[in-house]
Structure formats: C-alpha cells, structure tokens
Amino acid sequence: MGIIRKTKSVKTLLEVFEQADSALSVVELVERLHREMNKTTVYRILDRLEDDGTLHSFMGRDGLKWYAKCRGCTASQHTDAHPHFQCRDCGKTECLTLDVSIPSVPNRKVDSAELLLIGLCEECLL
Amino acid sequence: MGIIRKTKSVKTLLEVFEQADSALSVVELVERLHREMNKTTVYRILDRLEDDGTLHSFMGRDGLKWYAKCRGCTASQHTDAHPHFQCRDCGKTECLTLDVSIPSVPNRKVDSAELLLIGLCEECLL
DNA sequence: AAATTAACGCAACTCGGTTGCATCAAGAAG
DNA sequence: CTTCTTGATGCAACCGAGTTGCGTTAATTT
Numbered sequence: 001m002g003i004i005r006k007t008k009s010v011k012t013l014l015e016v017f018e019q020a021d022s023a024l025s026v027v028e029l030v031e032r033l034h035r036e037m038n039k040t041t042v043y044r045i046l047d048r049l050e051d052d053g054t055l056h057s058f059m060g061r062d063g064l065k066w067y068a069k070c071r072g073c074t075a076s077q078h079t080d081a082h083p084h085f086q087c088r089d090c091g092k093t094e095c096l097t098l099d100v101s102i103p104s105v106p107n108r109k110v111d112s113a114e115l116l117l118i119g120l121c122e123e124c125l126l
Numbered sequence: 127m128g129i130i131r132k133t134k135s136v137k138t139l140l141e142v143f144e145q146a147d148s149a150l151s152v153v154e155l156v157e158r159l160h161r162e163m164n165k166t167t168v169y170r171i172l173d174r175l176e177d178d179g180t181l182h183s184f185m186g187r188d189g190l191k192w193y194a195k196c197r198g199c200t201a202s203q204h205t206d207a208h209p210h211f212q213c214r215d216c217g218k219t220e221c222l223t224l225d226v227s228i229p230s231v232p233n234r235k236v237d238s239a240e241l242l243l244i245g246l247c248e249e250c251l252l
Numbered sequence: 253a254a255a256t257t258a259a260c261g262c263a264a265c266t267c268g269g270t271t272g273c274a275t276c277a278a279g280a281a282g
Numbered sequence: 283c284t285t286c287t288t289g290a291t292g293c294a295a296c297c298g299a300g301t302t303g304c305g306t307t308a309a310t311t312t
C-alpha cells in the first residue's frame with residue numbers, strides 16, 4: 001500500500017507537516033484544511049502516509065490520534081522509537097529527541113512502544 | 127471528590143477489578159455489566175474510582191480507555207508509573223511489574239508518563 | 253422514621269472516525 | 283496530446299465511545 005499518487009491533497013498535507021514544529025492531531029488537521037479537502041480525505045491520506053513510513057502516529061491522553069513526521073523510517077521498519085510530550089494545559093504535543101530503551105517482557109514479543117510524557121510545556125510553565 | 131457512597135454498583139465494579147488479572151477496557155466493562163447497571167453509571171464510577179486513587183487509566187493503541195487497579199496510590203499521588211502491554215492480536219492488555227525511569231525534559235515539567243508496549247502476548251505467540 | 257443529597261437510569265446528544273458509492277483526476281499507454 | 287485505467291476524492295449517511303440534563307432512587311445523616 002502506501003501513497004501511490006502524488007495528488008494535490010497529499011502535497012498540501014506533506015507541506016503542513018514540513019512546517020510543523022510539533023505533532024498534529026487529526027482534529028486540528030481536519031479543521032485547518034477543511035477548505036482545501038474533505039475530512040475523509042485527511043483521514044485516508046494520513047493512513048497511507050503512515051504505512052508508507054512518512055508519518056508516525058500515537059494516541060494522546062485526550063484520546064485523539066496524533067501524527068508527526070518520521071525521521072528515517074520506511075514502510076518495513078519503524079525505527080524511530082522516541083517519546084512524545086503532551087502539555088496537559090494547552091494540549092501542545094511534540095516529539096522528543098530522546099532515546100528510549102524498550103524493555104523486553106518475559107514470554108511476550110514486544111514490537112513497538114509508545115512513551116507519552118504528560119506535563120507542562122515551556123509556555124504553560126510561566 | 128472521589129467515591130462517597132458505597133453503592134451496590136460500586137461494589138460490583140470493585141469485585142470485577144478484584145478478580146481481573148488484566149486491565150479492562152470501558153467497552154468490555156459496559157458490555158459485561160449491562161444487566162447490572164447503566165453504561166453511564168459505569169463511566170461515572172470509573173471516573174470516581176480513578177481520582178480516588180483506586181484505579182488508574184491509560185489509552186490503548188485502539189483508542190479505548192483502559193482501567194486497572196492501583197497498588198499503593200492515593201488521591202493525591204499516583205506513584206505507580208508502571209508500563210502496560212497490549213497484544214496487537216487479541217487485544218489483551220495488562221499491567222507490567224517493571225520499573226520505568228521517567229526521563230526529564232529540558233524546560234518542561236513532567237508530571238506523569240504512559241508507557242505502552244505493543245506486541246504479542248503469551249497465547250498469541252504460539 | 254424523615255430528610256438530605258449523592259448516585260442512578262434513561263434518552264438524547266456530541267464528536268472522532270468510518271463506509272459506500274458516484275465522480276474526478278493522476279499518470280500510464282498509445 | 284488524447285485516451286484509458288483506476289486510485290483518490292467528496293459527500294452523505296453512518297458507527298460507536300463517551301457525555302449531559304433531568305427526573306427518580308437509595309445511601310447516609312439527623
């Protein structure tokens with residue numbers, strides 16, 4: 001699967017992620033792009049970009065799905081196991097450039113891990 | 127806040143968690159208890175038991191909210207920062223008795239962390 | 253036993269996310 | 283450059299987890 005055609009909508013979405021300094025929730029993307037494309041399209045493109053390896057997703061504490069650009073991931077392997085930080089005040093969510101050691105668990109096969117740190121971001125600390 | 131009255135429904139829910147060996151999704155609880163109580167009641171009791179410190183919750187990769195019993199948590203402090211494991215095949219989700227070191231992040235105040243490991247559980251490995 | 257009010261049941265609602273299907277346009281073929 | 287194929291899109295209707303308002307019930311207090 002993955003992206004097959006470089007449509008206008010796909011390019012638009014990729015640009016948004018290119019310029020974003022933090023992760024983006026699907027809700028925000030749908031809202032921000034609702035003039036350029038249908039919400040169904042946003043969901044479908046995000047799906048494709050994810051199993052393409054271009055984006056990665058994770059669940060926030062708010063129950064929303066968040067997306068951010070992958071660095072060095074391919075369709076076959078998502079190497080980028082970094083943690084994410086979500087501000088409990090303003091909701092801002094970002095990728096952290098920290099290495100996380102994924103613990104192994106007896107009798108189980110661990111494929112991937114999601115580490116979400118919750119707290120207060122720079123602005124909300126003041 | 128927290129639990130004020132020990133109603134029949136509260137006791138029922140507590141028993142379920144007492145006997146559970148893994149975490150329980152709200153969906154499963156509502157389904158399992160739909161004869162004993164209304165789904166609204168399930169949601170409300172879970173809320174109260176959580177800020178009571180009796181239960182803790184976390185988001186699964188499936189976007190569902192999961193609950194499990196706390197060990198050694200009070201309303202004022204949730205000390206129990208253990209990881210959770212979710213099977214991507216059968217959906218079984220459980221608390222792991224592993225210590226997780228919560229990394230600190232520059233310029234940010236980290237209150238809590240959620241570490242969700244995704245993989246295959248004992249049964250689904252075979 | 254009576255009064256107080258937290259907790260419950262129910263129905264209607266919100267909203268993130270999905271599905272089916274007719275239409276459109278990316279890009280391959282000629 | 284035009285035609286053809288089919289993946290991608292728009293739209294409307296739908297699904298399902300979680301919430302809300304309100305009248306009623308039942309756990310505590312007096």
